[in-house]
Amino acid sequence: MNAKRMKPLLTNSRSSLLFSSQQQQEAWFKAIHKKAAYQGMIDEIRDEANRLQREPLLDMPFSAFTRFRDHGSRFEYEKSYFKKRRRLTTFALIALIEPDQPHYLEQLQDTIWSICNEYTWCLPAHLTNSPEMDTTSQRIANHSTYTIDLFAAETAFTLSEVYQLTKNRLDPLIQTRILAEVDRRVLLPFLSERSYEWETATHNWAAVCAGSIGCAAMHILKENEALATLLERVLCTLDCYLSGFNDDGVCQEGYHYWQYGFGYYTYFADLLKVKTKGAIDLFQSEKVHQIALFPQKCFLFEKKIANFSDALPVATIFMGLIHYLHNRYQDVEVPEARLRASYTEDHCSRFAPALRNLLWLDENISGQRWQNNSFYLKDSQWFISRKAPYAFACKGGHNDEPHNHNDVGHFILQAEGEAFLKDVGSGMYSDDYFGKERYTFLCNGSHGHSVPIINHQYQSAGKEQFATITNAEIGKTCDRLEMELQNAYQLESLQWLKRSFTWKKASEPGLTLVDQYQFTDDPKLITERFIAPNLPITTTDSSIILEGKHRLQIRYDQQLLEWTVKKHRFINHFGEEESVQVFDFTVREPKRCFDVLFAFDFLH
Numbered sequence: 001m002n003a004k005r006m007k008p009l010l011t012n013s014r015s016s017l018l019f020s021s022q023q024q025q026e027a028w029f030k031a032i033h034k035k036a037a038y039q040g041m042i043d044e045i046r047d048e049a050n051r052l053q054r055e056p057l058l059d060m061p062f063s064a065f066t067r068f069r070d071h072g073s074r075f076e077y078e079k080s081y082f083k084k085r086r087r088l089t090t091f092a093l094i095a096l097i098e099p100d101q102p103h104y105l106e107q108l109q110d111t112i113w114s115i116c117n118e119y120t121w122c123l124p125a126h127l128t129n130s131p132e133m134d135t136t137s138q139r140i141a142n143h144s145t146y147t148i149d150l151f152a153a154e155t156a157f158t159l160s161e162v163y164q165l166t167k168n169r170l171d172p173l174i175q176t177r178i179l180a181e182v183d184r185r186v187l188l189p190f191l192s193e194r195s196y197e198w199e200t201a202t203h204n205w206a207a208v209c210a211g212s213i214g215c216a217a218m219h220i221l222k223e224n225e226a227l228a229t230l231l232e233r234v235l236c237t238l239d240c241y242l243s244g245f246n247d248d249g250v251c252q253e254g255y256h257y258w259q260y261g262f263g264y265y266t267y268f269a270d271l272l273k274v275k276t277k278g279a280i281d282l283f284q285s286e287k288v289h290q291i292a293l294f295p296q297k298c299f300l301f302e303k304k305i306a307n308f309s310d311a312l313p314v315a316t317i318f319m320g321l322i323h324y325l326h327n328r329y330q331d332v333e334v335p336e337a338r339l340r341a342s343y344t345e346d347h348c349s350r351f352a353p354a355l356r357n358l359l360w361l362d363e364n365i366s367g368q369r370w371q372n373n374s375f376y377l378k379d380s381q382w383f384i385s386r387k388a389p390y391a392f393a394c395k396g397g398h399n400d401e402p403h404n405h406n407d408v409g410h411f412i413l414q415a416e417g418e419a420f421l422k423d424v425g426s427g428m429y430s431d432d433y434f435g436k437e438r439y440t441f442l443c444n445g446s447h448g449h450s451v452p453i454i455n456h457q458y459q460s461a462g463k464e465q466f467a468t469i470t471n472a473e474i475g476k477t478c479d480r481l482e483m484e485l486q487n488a489y490q491l492e493s494l495q496w497l498k499r500s501f502t503w504k505k506a507s508e509p510g511l512t513l514v515d516q517y518q519f520t521d522d523p524k525l526i527t528e529r530f531i532a533p534n535l536p537i538t539t540t541d542s543s544i545i546l547e548g549k550h551r552l553q554i555r556y557d558q559q560l561l562e563w564t565v566k567k568h569r570f571i572n573h574f575g576e577e578e579s580v581q582v583f584d585f586t587v588r589e590p591k592r593c594f595d596v597l598f599a600f601d602f603l604h
Helices: 003-009 022-034 036-053 067-071 075-097 102-116 150-166 172-191 204-220 224-243 255-275 286-292 319-328 351-359
Strands: 299-301 373-377 382-387 390-395 411-415 418-421 462-466 468-474 478-484 494-504 510-519 526-532 537-539 543-547 551-555 561-571 577-587 593-603
Touching: 003 224, 022 036, 022 075, 036 075, 036 102, 036 351, 067 075, 075 102, 075 150, 075 351, 102 150, 102 172, 150 172, 150 204, 150 351, 172 204, 172 224, 204 224, 204 255, 224 255, 224 286, 255 286, 255 319, 255 351, 299 382, 299 390, 299 411, 319 351, 373 468, 382 478, 390 494, 411 510, 526 593, 577 593
Parallel strands: none
Antiparallel strands: 373 382, 382 390, 390 411, 411 418, 418 526, 468 478, 478 494, 494 510, 510 593, 526 577, 537 543, 543 551, 551 593, 561 577
């Protein structure tokens, strides 16, 4: 929709887009004190506010700001940056929940003032070659010189929304400062002739940046002509975001990026629907419907997920977001309340989801356990099966996916949430992690996934390295998936590599894996690699048993294969050292044509 058609649809109401009036807002926040469904969240917010009051409000030092530029480390600056956003979100929420406590409002205003004084709202990792880092010539202070990244856009959205919800209580100088800084740093640069790389992105950046800018503009722009022009550009970017999904709705970046990117798509779509009195509804698309169904397909057991790509193995639910989507699409499943994300779990302390976890919570909805089910998501080539307490997931795909790992043919096997064959997930983000060294990291390279190593070669990166699914069957007691993997390896002599999974869902679940090889020349070395957690191991003549809360037996042909196990260390997403056990089964005398079979059985 272009700006000319959009302009007459925009309302000129001076009230908040979140409440019909100031009176309704005050009544709503007063009412939730008496409702049991909200007490856990209110207590978490109040506890965090009281904790933060005992800590000083600190600015980020220059040495931390330049740490990424000089050493490639993001951690130091971002730790301080997100601490301040935690203060902003917490004191804004508690000031709304407990308006009779003036000390919370004072903390909120101090935090807003500090954020408005920041040199940039962007993270240093997103400022490489930006005007903000240019020291070769004097920076001209015009609108086009401001970089807009995820967090600059989010900060503008947060401040504009806090302004709308608290402007009757904020000091007039704070109000003026918010409007000026959001305009100067984000809205005017976006309305200038400058274009941003993320405007054509097909991943979370497009939704978060454009959605945040659109929300900020709807909250504070008074001129509908300028707003319509801005929203036209936002909608074009959101079209690019949706184009990054296949029709099956899979978020190939992983669940956490679904919650992030699609969350901001939803926050924007909701405000736009209100702003246009329902004339523009971005949830009418069937693709958006399928994207909304993604969580109930990617969770394996309680809080454990199929964490392909840069995803963490454990996830929780923004209940406000899920309740909102359930009320839009009745087939969106709502999980058990105990899977709710606690207030402090978002280490970036984002205001938009935190507020909507309150506003969108529907106390009339009761959740349930994830249902036993199998899903073959053919466009993205993900296969996921839940047979509580057991779960199996595998993927084909290609090696140029968003937040890509070289993991074509990789799989996960769990029992009661405990991984026996696992995905390492995302490592600590750094300059090298997103640079030329990306696939040297255990988290990202195929050497850190349960896929073969052929003639000492790992899978290569690129869209040309892909799987071909040749058969997918979902049955009552057994599922089967077959794929060809030869194109995932840049080996001329590898004619054919067929990987077959047979997942038994009966009373004694288990997985059979068969790899069939065919070469034009005698292969030098074939290693079947499996990634497992650090569980105790026992052995028999023809099997290995991983001992956890459950027991997994790995049976193999001892005459064909010899095995070793080593611990490999890596740095996880939060900068902590972890290790996994890497099982390598080496073919003793590989031939031009042979099969390898493994049986993974859960023992009682």
